[in-house]
Amino acid sequence: MSTRLQKGGRLIDRSRALEFSFNGKRLMGFQGDTLASALLANDQMLLGRSFKYHRPRGLVASGAEEPNALVNLGTGARHEPNQRTTTTELFAGATATSQNHWPSLEFDLGAVNSWFARFLPGGFYYKTFIHPRFAWKHIFEPIIRQSAGLGKAPREKDADRYEQAYAFCDVLVAGGGIAGLQAALAAAGEGARVILLEQAPVWGGRAPVDGDVIDGQPAETWVKATIEALGKMGNVTLKTRCMVAGVYDHGYVLAEERVADHTPGDGRPKKRLWRIRATRIVAATGAIERPLSFAGNDIPGVMLASAVRDYVTNWAVSPGDRTVVVTNNDDAYRTALALREAGLSVPCIIDARSNADGPLPQRARALGIRVETGKAIAWVKGGKRVTGVALCLQAGEGAPLEEIGCDAVAMSGGWSPVVHLWSHCGGKLTWDAAQAMFRPDATRPPTSHDGQALVFAAGAANGALTAAEALADAARAGASAFGKQPGPHAQAAVSIEAPLEPVWIMPQGAGPGLKMKMWLDPQNDVKVSDVQLAAREGYESVEHTKRYTTLGMATDQGKLSNINGLAVLAGALNTEIPNVGTTTFRPPYAPVTIGALAGESRGDIFQPLRRSPIHGWHETHNAHFEPVGLWRRPYCFPVGGETHQQAVNREILAVRSGVGMLDASTLGKLIVKGPDAGRFLDMLYTNVMSTLPVGKCRYGLMCNEQGFLSDDGVVVRLSEDTWLCHTTTGGADRIHAHMEDWLQCEWWDWQVYVANVTEQYAQIAVAGPRARQLLERLGGMDVGKDSLPFMTHAEGTLGNFPVRVYRISFSGELSYEIAVPASLGLALWERLIEAGRDLGVIPYGTEAMHVMRAEKGFIMIGDETDGTVIPQDLNLDWAISRKKADYLGKRGQERTHLASPDRWKLAGFETLDGSVIPDGAYIIAPGVNDNGQRNTQGRVTSTYYSPTLKKGIAMGLIRGGLKRMGEVVEFNTVSGGTVRARVVDPVFYDKEGEKQNV
């Protein structure tokens, strides 16, 4: 049984008991516990099931490297899957449930998979893709999809909120162990702006647990004093519960702060993503202990030796009365000593080395602990928890010498530096044969913009495993990161440890039966036998083997399995470990919740929605909105129980017979001014704008350099050297940038300034036969036929509002567009609505506008154009000047393909039966193409029901264009079959244009 010890526990506060639950069981823990330590203290050894075989899984580790002990945490709107219990702080009321089992954790039917393990070897998935052909789709995929996935996806909207924050520093220190503290001291002492981040809630890392002595004091005392000293320095920022997740180019660092993970519902953001720009980074991220590969090393109760030590020392939790320690190094003896100090039994230390005579083994022997050198574990006994181990010779094949009863096994295969942050931006590793580890190669660091090292590894992360080495190394790293020479640093008592002996398979001569039970990746169920099979099947690259076997692809990303896996691969390929190399270390170091990445961007502030000055009125008048860029524009204003289609039809008829108002504020408005402005606009537009008289309006087209139609709008001349260019709603910012691009990069010597005044004005279109009558009711300027003729503009007042009025029409009716300062936009709109009440004035939306312009045969950017259409395709030759020497797009339009008479060109279409052609329909042609698809000769670009004409109308592109007038063609439909339509003039309504010019 695992249990809480009577005494000790440096991190727990026994005066503050916390109740929590696991699978509905009510359990007690203490303030300072992790969820893992609290579960273990309650004898909850079995915590989950593995991914593939549904094997029982218990705690292996005590930190971010934990592969097994993941739970569903919280309920309802605070439910989160795959929460790592080892890094989850216990809080009162925490509810956790185990994952990946059915029907229950204790009895899991999926465990039958393990009986068929020999049929589910490495590469299983890939093999099922291939043979037999039908099997993947119909048999394997449905079954695997059923069983895949660990936790349950949340079903409710997240109740929590998240945010981000920006920070800047000279030196960012990742890791608040003694190396991180020393590095921060060294850099800050030289005057650097330092940010020091620690993922855990406490400072100090492993040193206090391992009993290090620094400057003559216990490590814990030194840590406390150092944090106090750093806290007093104005140039140092300290954060716990903040994990550096990734290092990116030029010192960009992402870190995740767990602000309210442990205090859910207190109103604070659950997590905060820090976006840090650091000049240099010190990676003081420590090291992770490696498991040993022996049969049954996945049985609950087999844990890392360092984790056993942590549970005993930090949280006063015993993993069992009797713990066997198995090791290939001296460090694991500390676990035996810690267990004994806590009054627990260590039946045996099994040391794979032939000799173990250093100070630590000697202390163990002096305590009377049995030490067996040259020995190994043949297999672990037990099902859902350890009951004993079989002892054998490490040099042999696993013949049992003796069985030793125990409740837990503490294993240590040596240590691997956490090189992730070093590697994210391309830092290279070197194989340190003496310590059997990959560590950062200081001669090949990741580099920053200046070609200098970006990351400096420090302490255990740099392979300096002992406290004395780590402090010296960290002082060097901290000072170097700020371009300084290291000064004096803290001194730790030297501990003498004998070298480890690499052990990748235990015992070394184990046969297939044992190797099938040696787990490398306990979450994804990858065993020594799987990696060896991959090698036999030709997977020589470690990256390929990883994907073939899924080694290291679990949510822990191979923190425990990586090195052991590639060492086994190296052995199977009969090559050296450095020749195999490692897989790529990619950010994030440990999973970052999507909520933190989204930050504040959800709900009302998901996107910067743009609202016109009249937006609020639309909302209160039942507008149905549609997105246009980031704007929301009224699509229509349904009245009573109207459908959108009914509302659109009503709005159109009301405009055509009376008067309607459209909020056109979103139209782009660019002022272009200067001595060269006319010349500039003549280059931008296909027609001539320099000759436009002051006071007049002219419709213009803009193309890109390739000749394709890019934007259109009405240009007005405000004064001798000033024009105002209207763009489409979506084109305002793009065309402004387009203008600036040409002015800044190509025609930098032209004297032209552009100002985007889109939002300065609310713009209201008043359209319909009664439009003039409505404006005249407000009084002020003369808007009569003769004083303000079609395609002119004037400034003045309407009802005391300062306005500029344009006589332009997109509906084909008598129409005015009125620009008024945005701060007065709503007032003018309401005034017009009020004044026009008895005229039957109605607000109309974008869909009515679209239909009315289609009735008039006016093109719409984005409907008739899609980036492959030139103005000539749309019969807009009248808007292209032939006199001008050049304009943007002219050369492009002369290319043979664009000048071809064979192009699809604009025409109108009327169905023979009056129906509406489906959106996106193609005009079919005889025969099929090389792919067996029906040939086409055109497509519809705009298609609507016209309430004015009481039938379907459409515009589209057809080979030959208007030359085909009168022909009947066939459009395909979504439901199959075709619809027949006659090619007609695209101007369906008021061909002479009399209505707009009255």
Next chain:
Amino acid sequence: MSEPVSALGHASFDGFARIREIGPLGMLTLRARPDVAGLTAALAAIGVTRPEPRRMALTGERGCGWMSPDEYLVILPYDEANAAMAALSQQLSGEHHLVANVSDARAVFRIEGAKATQVLAKLMPVDFATLAPGELRRSRAAQTAAAIWAEGDGFTLVCFRSVAQYMMGLLSHSAMPGSELF
């Protein structure tokens, strides 16, 4: 004529910093090369000081910000904007320039209190520790363009009018009590 109204009608939020939408504020965009003759005098004539690069020169309720090597932002009372625009045009006639009234195109916010910086540090990639006195910073707040300068007991922030509600949402979210960064 009605009274001009700001985008949000002076909405406010009290968190660990105080957020207020203010305005409408008079604003002119002036485009002119720095070597234009009489530029300094023209600005002085409308009561503002020509700023150093990247600075906001504040004088009472008026100010002039350096927006780019050939762009300035003039701040003044809303009612004076048109007259000031005419005056500037008059002063600079004959020189290549552009002046536009953008008072209505903008929304203006005040972020006030001892921790005002923390509200903005959540939204803007700005190193506030190195922000010089009087500095005008054009940057972004979350997903939208914003300019800020320190003024009084906090900062003044200018953004486009159409995103005023988004900006208010951002600032309020960031200023929520308990979410202080330090």
